[in-house]
Amino acid sequence: MRNLINIYCDESCHLENDGQKVMAIGAVYCPANKKDEIFSRLRDIKLKYNLVPKSRKSALENRSYYELKWNKVSAAKLDYYIEVINYFFDDDDLSFRALVVPDKMALDYEKYNHTHDTFYYKMYFNMLKVILNPDYSHNIYIDIKDTRSTEKVHKLEKVLRTDKYDYSKSIIKKIQQVRSHEVELIELADLLIGAMAYVNRNLSSSESKNKIIQLIKERSRYSLTKSTLVKEEKFNIFVWNPDKYANLL
Numbered sequence: 001m002r003n004l005i006n007i008y009c010d011e012s013c014h015l016e017n018d019g020q021k022v023m024a025i026g027a028v029y030c031p032a033n034k035k036d037e038i039f040s041r042l043r044d045i046k047l048k049y050n051l052v053p054k055s056r057k058s059a060l061e062n063r064s065y066y067e068l069k070w071n072k073v074s075a076a077k078l079d080y081y082i083e084v085i086n087y088f089f090d091d092d093d094l095s096f097r098a099l100v101v102p103d104k105m106a107l108d109y110e111k112y113n114h115t116h117d118t119f120y121y122k123m124y125f126n127m128l129k130v131i132l133n134p135d136y137s138h139n140i141y142i143d144i145k146d147t148r149s150t151e152k153v154h155k156l157e158k159v160l161r162t163d164k165y166d167y168s169k170s171i172i173k174k175i176q177q178v179r180s181h182e183v184e185l186i187e188l189a190d191l192l193i194g195a196m197a198y199v200n201r202n203l204s205s206s207e208s209k210n211k212i213i214q215l216i217k218e219r220s221r222y223s224l225t226k227s228t229l230v231k232e233e234k235f236n237i238f239v240w241n242p243d244k245y246a247n248l249l
Contacts, residue, residue, distance in 0.1 A: 002137040002170065004032035007128070009142045010180070010189040012070075012197035024197040025127045026098035028189040032139065034093040035185070041087065042068070042184040049080040067180060068187035070194020075208045081191070082215060088188065089219040089234070096189075097236040098196045099127035100225075107242060121152075123240065125159050130230060130238070132164065132171060140175040143186050153177055192216075196237070199224045 007029040012022075030038055046052045051066035073081050088094050101107075101123060132138055140160075142153060157175045164171050180186040199213050213224070220235040222228055228237045 002135070004137045004139065004173070005029055005131075005133070006032045006035050006185070007131055007138055007140045008183065008185040008189045009124075009128075009140065010186060010193045011124075011143075012193050020197075020201070021103045022197055022201045023101040023104045023123070024098060024193050024200065025124055026096065026189060026193045026196065027127065027131060028088075028094060028096050028185050028192065029131055030093045030095070030185070038091065038094065039184045041091075042084070042188065045080065045083055045087065048083075049077070051077075051080065068184070068191055069180075070191050070198070070209075073191075073206070073209050073212055078208050078211065081208075081212055084188070084191065085212060085215050085219065088192075094188075095131075095234055095236070096192050097127060097131055097238075098193060099123055099238045099240055100196055100200050101240050102200060121155055121159055124156055125163065126238070126240070128160065129163070130236060132160070134164065134171055137170060137173050139173050141178045141183060141186060142175065143180045143190070144177045150177065196224060200239075 007027045009025070009027040011026075012024045043052065046066055046068075068084065088096070104119075107119065128140070142156075153175050157172070160172055160175075161167065161169070166172050178186060180190060195209075195213055195216055198209060204210055216235075217224060222235060222237060224237065225239065226237070227239045228235070230236075230238075
């Protein structure tokens with residue numbers, strides 16, 4: 001029986017006309033049999049900082065469940081976010097992969113016979129292909145972003161299965177939409193992808209976010225603005241450049 005890997009995906013500044021140059025797509029992943037343990041640990045950290053009631057069901061019903069998100073990083077909750085980042089780097093079962101497009105607004109789609117949609121799927125594919133291992137099975141979870149989420153999931157599933165010749169669905173078991181506030185590791189992906197987009201946009205206005213960025217740099221030992229080696233297993237970064245990687249289009 002194949003080992004099963006769960007992959008939790010998120011994206012930042014991915015829309016064509018959102019006014020942002022940088023696009024970041026990424027995923028946090030772990031062995032499926034470690035998922036419950038990791039979810040529990042992330043929730044325990046929330047409890048430590050009094051961010052959720054003891055009953056998760058009660059929290060969701062009363063809409064008082066605190067969602068771990070990059071845009072919520074603040075001085076008041078800085079210690080919480082620092083502990084989450086340190087937990088990620090200390091847990092050997094957790095890994096992260098990000099693909100960064102430094103300037104999506106400068107892309108010449110016509111030159112490569114593309115639209116923004118086809119470019120988006122190819123970037124998503126290039127982010128995931130390093131994670132996918134033909135000797136393993138994978139569940140892929142994608143945060144629901146907009147009304148086109150279902151269409152995106154079906155298209156991505158088709159692209160991935162075709163590339164891997166996975167017609168028996170043994171490599172990619174499923175691709176499923178989820179809501180980030182219901183899945184702890186989608187939240188963690190949001191935090192890390194948000195950090196990647198922030199630093200690659202050269203932002204620095206938030207002292208609290210700057211401290212989180214510095215911590216990630218120290219723990220990963222990377223600048224966060226350059227590609228890592230493809231075989232980097234803990235914190236893998238691919239900065240896509242159309243001049244250098246035109247063959248990926």
